[in-house]
Amino acid sequence: MFGESHGCCVGVMVEGVPPGLKVSEDYINSELARRRPGKRFTTARRETDKVEVLSGVYMGYTTGAPITMIIRNIDVDSSFYEEVVRFMPRPGHADLPSRLRSMGFEDYRGGGPFSGRLTAGLVAAGAIAKKILEEYGISVFAYVKKLGSVNCHLEEPLPMSSRELKRLVDERDSSPFYCPDKNATERMTQEVAAKLREGGSIGGQVEVLAFNVPPGLGEPLGDSLDGDIAKALFSIPGVKAVEFGSGIKLAEMTGKEARDSIVVKEGRLRVEPGHGGGVLGGLSTGSTIRVTATLKPTSSIPIPQQTIDWRGIEPVELRSWGRHDPTIVIRATPAAEAAVAIILADHLLRWMPYRIAHYYRLEAGANESS
């Protein structure tokens, strides 16, 4: 990923994409539309978010060469940053460490490269990754599991067919909170508004589910599947925790309470009920992967905050703030979905084609010798 919030654009360069995947700008734009602000409860900033595919796609198909995509920044107003943030780092944002890392040369406008705006690149890359997963029948689905104190409950059992999944996606997309649970959506509308008045912004959780992931993805002793997914999720601004399966609840559980079983279900091996979240020993188990990211409440709120002024390194009260989302949980949802899709596609390409080619070859050999 590259780019800055108030620079000319944000973007991403994707390497290692197989040739022959059907990819159009329209398709990528439809993915980008899901993170576009301008909806209720998101920032006032207008963004059209149209992707430009600069390389790696020809006549509507990937070529196998690096794919670089950019999304232009428009409707940019840097005055707040040039007048205020330049001198007073906002607590809760990367302003302070960014200046020190950059030895004074940072681009502080809109958070520079540390802005949530950068997740547009993540979503664009995720759109490519989903095309790879599609070839193998894998689906990724993210939704807002929690907004403040309101929980969204997914109906069990989880969708088993693509038709059922389609219905779930529609339910999610019809909720302004990306929450496929009507009651919860209603409660969010009320309670969340109240919380925002009271506390300026609110945190929450995004859960990502990955269906039909083949078992055995992940590398032992290094690039574990859960480790890579966690790392990708932490690249989304505001994420402060990542849990798989039963997550932190496992701390208080006994082995008896937390145990899973291996069963055969519809011709497939499953690990159930799935306290491990579909990952064991850093490898996918073949069961649904469940991972939850916790997002902190937006740090920019209309309440005076204590900080320092770089001119003199003296204490000062920060009394103004830029445009911002009252919660970043909603917009983080498509980004989290993309992050998981990217890691799954990456791990899938490492060994699944080898296993498939090997299996076909064995079979071809068997046929030949018969």
Place this chain on the structure above:
Amino acid sequence: MFGESHGCCVGVMVEGVPPGLKVSEDYINSELARRRPGKRFTTARRETDKVEVLSGVYMGYTTGAPITMIIRNIDVDSSFYEEVVRFMPRPGHADLPSRLRSMGFEDYRGGGPFSGRLTAGLVAAGAIAKKILEEYGISVFAYVKKLGSVNCHLEEPLPMSSRELKRLVDERDSSPFYCPDKNATERMTQEVAAKLREGGSIGGQVEVLAFNVPPGLGEPLGDSLDGDIAKALFSIPGVKAVEFGSGIKLAEMTGKEARDSIVVKEGRLRVEPGHGGGVLGGLSTGSTIRVTATLKPTSSIPIPQQTIDWRGIEPVELRSWGRHDPTIVIRATPAAEAAVAIILADHLLRWMPYRIAHYYRLEAGANESS
């Protein structure tokens, strides 16, 4: 890292270590001793865990060449694995996905490369990393924050001097639970034993603190400091969640409740009270880094478990189990400390020397021109 639980050894190859660090096998062995089983509440397996440094160290100092270290496996009894696990994958372990990943060629003895035994390599690498951190005055400290339902409370304020930290380390090491809180240690002794009788094993949490980390470590848009730390922690078998600062509590907080301030304290900029855990925008803030890993209860417990038999892919009840720790939280503590130390050392070497050299050069230039 490389090796298998019941192979000849486990080990690690560390690249990018600067020359001139004082490193002895005794020093590394003292770090390894901290994860050695044979203590109370850990597995019955005897391990002497003596490191052999194969390369990269000459006359007691690192040379700047790759450092490879191995720890021989002794007291190995693979009979349970050869008679049972070979045919019946243990639910909750990597046996199932490992076989599918390896297309039937996995080393299933003792969990092969997926065993907690592999964290010996992590701890050895961490010992080297700590030497790098030491040069910059950085300390890393891990302890058992939670064992089952018992919480360990660190006294606030956190240690500010190396003398205070030394005292804290001593308190931790005097607890069989790596818990520097006498009351909690006592309660653990009682409650934990009860829980184990009841449920076979127990989960918990390890918290890692890193003191005196300079601000600005971490890369924007890729290798974030929190993402890399999370990935390293997930490489420890049994870790199912990673939280920074206030972690999942942030989901229910408002911006007002979760806000931090930037203050000057003892001549240094601090972000307080530190809901972000010392990381903002993927960069260290200069405040103490706080990260918590949740470990699930050990999956091998003396209770029949449902699984399948590879010979026929039919359901079967697993009624035996190998030697195991009743909880992996204690032994994971030095591994978690090592994981954080490795990532900090890696990020430190990326830019801190550049910043320091730059600063000295500016100063030298200033002196010259004066």
Place this chain on the structure above:
Amino acid sequence: MFGESHGCCVGVMVEGVPPGLKVSEDYINSELARRRPGKRFTTARRETDKVEVLSGVYMGYTTGAPITMIIRNIDVDSSFYEEVVRFMPRPGHADLPSRLRSMGFEDYRGGGPFSGRLTAGLVAAGAIAKKILEEYGISVFAYVKKLGSVNCHLEEPLPMSSRELKRLVDERDSSPFYCPDKNATERMTQEVAAKLREGGSIGGQVEVLAFNVPPGLGEPLGDSLDGDIAKALFSIPGVKAVEFGSGIKLAEMTGKEARDSIVVKEGRLRVEPGHGGGVLGGLSTGSTIRVTATLKPTSSIPIPQQTIDWRGIEPVELRSWGRHDPTIVIRATPAAEAAVAIILADHLLRWMPYRIAHYYRLEAGANESS
């Protein structure tokens, strides 16, 4: 690097650049101008080659975030490729393997991502690298050492001061062949034109010199300095050989003939006369680095060539050809200079700042204790 010859642009993403380097688009354009066609003996294609810096630079200085740069493709005429190359792979070009790699989805227009056009990205990245080298007083200089049978002789001794180097650069740039030797330039004008009439195109050699490189750059057992430089040079289309120092002449030499000495010259250790080309054991020696890349004659020449037609996989004679340079040696010169600059900057940043910071600290410690 990314992009295609007849796509919207070519470009490059550069990571790991320190903050605070002064970089303007004008500066990068001046570097790009050196590879611009439209000069004598280069392709008829018009390219203005203006860089757009998309990220990582703010207010004229690098920020430490990834720098992405693109150069738009204009004056593109793909008709030859769509009518001919699409069906008939040109021997000597990547058309054949590219189609098989891309499983039929390659961008064949103008050679797609395999075009020499892509070296514009290399030159842009090299411009950034040179700014890093400048901070350490390192200079890189490339020139045409051989064009067909005409050799260019550099006057010995090599330039020792930046003033002398400046003069050499001016001499090179005043030659249409990038050859800082007036006699050779004259002979090239005559003989080369004759050769071109006779054989359609001509090969040659570029030599790259790097002055004032500190000793000890390079990693043992992996990323050797010469290996990395060679890899970078082979990324320039048409390069078929890379030699250091006395190169292939060493095959026929004895140890006595090929021996170097270590001497002290102007207060610095030098390895002389330098048969090794400034690299020993994969590390820089502190002496001038000398590396030569051999470029094949352009493969597109107005002579019928034997190939196959994809429609039917049958033999066919290729009787037309696109626009091309009669020699690629001249345009490869700035690309080779950039390739060496990039590798040197990369290796420099790995350990030199550490060594400098260490030295300053030792000195500071010495002053303190005195």
Place this chain on the structure above:
Amino acid sequence: MFGESHGCCVGVMVEGVPPGLKVSEDYINSELARRRPGKRFTTARRETDKVEVLSGVYMGYTTGAPITMIIRNIDVDSSFYEEVVRFMPRPGHADLPSRLRSMGFEDYRGGGPFSGRLTAGLVAAGAIAKKILEEYGISVFAYVKKLGSVNCHLEEPLPMSSRELKRLVDERDSSPFYCPDKNATERMTQEVAAKLREGGSIGGQVEVLAFNVPPGLGEPLGDSLDGDIAKALFSIPGVKAVEFGSGIKLAEMTGKEARDSIVVKEGRLRVEPGHGGGVLGGLSTGSTIRVTATLKPTSSIPIPQQTIDWRGIEPVELRSWGRHDPTIVIRATPAAEAAVAIILADHLLRWMPYRIAHYYRLEAGANESS
């Protein structure tokens, strides 16, 4: 790779190896035997070179986990290094830059990590790589193409069947110079001995051929196949030049002379006569890959050499020398073969399984729908 010439061992860690490859220590030892000194014209040092496979292989097959292998160093005599090299860097060796890189902490005994001894690890890794290539019918063959002024001529046409290749291998192995040309071997015996008397040591060339490589291996715009092969070859101590196909001869050729044709031969597309050496645009063409590495004469020769003494940085004459090969060309032959095998296996695994799996799937789909 890791290890030092006079440390406890040299070794290598190989990641990304597929599971299920048959690998025994005997097999690896047979490969190592080919580089073992003690033969005529090689060093007096005795080495048994028995590999210990520390990880990643179980019951004679690879498991898919990292494979670490070590070869113990025995018959080590460091006295020359401790008494002489410690103070006087040998010109032509890495002693000087190694000390500066290591800030005085280098392991100077036997050249430390810069010794030719390290190629034992390369050969061991190459043995694994060959098993991967074998699955795809690819063979790699290296031989001494030139020793001093004596050239070895391979009979044309090159072997087309594995039986023909076997015969070639036998011829090579029966020559003490790894030269499958009886006349050349005889001339080498005479001339080389004379040259050695006269000049202490002698240089030469190794050519590596790779048969049956599928077209399209290599990555555009980064990891080119030729670039990666060149980098791997430069990791062999003493290599100073790498050429593909007609190599530096192309500098003086015209496009007419250097042109290749695409033809169909025995049902396969070939690029002939192959001036490009089987690589175009960084991709394999499907024709035989031909790459030549030039090795310099051994630098340690019994002739006084000018160097400096670290104690005082003053000029001194080096009048003694350690045990050494009079030529490194012979021992570099198996190392060069291994280097090319490793790179081919690496690139093969990137996309060939994907292409095969894709093809089978298309075919399966076609059958299904018919």
